[in-house]
Amino acid sequence: MSGFAFKQFKVEHDLCAMKVSTDGILLGAWANLAGANSLLDIGTGTGLLALMCKQRRPALSITAVEIDENAYNQALQNVANSPWPNIAIKHQTIQSFNSDAPFDVIISNPPYFNHSLKGNNAARNTARHTDGLSFEELINAFKRLSHSQSRFSLILPNTEALVFIELATQKGLYLNAHCQVKATPSKPISRSLMTFSYLESQTDNSTLCIRELNNNYTTDYITLCKAFYLKMT
Secondary structure, three states: OOOEEEOOOEEOOOOOOOOOOHHHHHHHHHOOOOOOOEEEEEOOOOOHHHHHHHHHOOOOEEEEEEOOHHHHHHHHHHHHOOOOOOOEEEEOOHHHOOOOOOEEEEEEOOOOEOOOOOOOOHHHHHHHEOOOOOHHHHHHHHHHOEEEEEEEEEEEEHHHHHHHHHHHHHOOOEEEEEEEEEOOOOOOOOEEEEEEEOOOOOOEEEEEEOEOOOOOEOHHHHHHHOOOEOOOO
16 A cells, blocks of 8 residues: 555555655644634645645645645645545745735645755655755745744754754744654654744743653554544544
8 A cells, every 4th residue: 555544534655755754744733723714835745734734624725835746746636535625736836936815824844954965866855855945945935925923833853943943033933832752752852843923922842752662652642643543543
């Protein structure tokens, strides 16, 4: 089976450089969608984040942008085969994307390798490395496509997250929520889920552990993701 079956939809990912991952599932389940009517997914890949957010909030008007042609076509397929075929998928760079109206929520599971050695898979390099979409360009895209009440949620490895937080702060954004994720209780923090906005507030800091030492999912992870995983109740 090439795809990943969730409770309400299935995601094929054989044509995508970046497969369905825990990172994407975490962000799709965690992102703050409260009160939102419109959402933009930057670098949608398989369409996973757009589909998860649509399941969580069916009334959302969702647009997803993807630069890679194979991933774009696969996202089109996944959306067409889902209960929500009205998700709009755009094949273009976020730098060239324009919208008639700003978005209430913008989300991204962005490329994050700044200086690491590249492999010989061009599509995977595009998906994983920041050459085509730097952190600064990502922040600029949020600022260009948002309004004063908009929120921006993303996931990054912990080291890159610190760089992103500093840059976002310099550009006038505030870190409203920060969830640090570790794989097991004995592992170090590996990922940061973050929500930024233009509104200054005390940061809501939290931690999330995915698995217990016995490899079972933790209660916190089950609570966050049970609406999506087939065998999670």
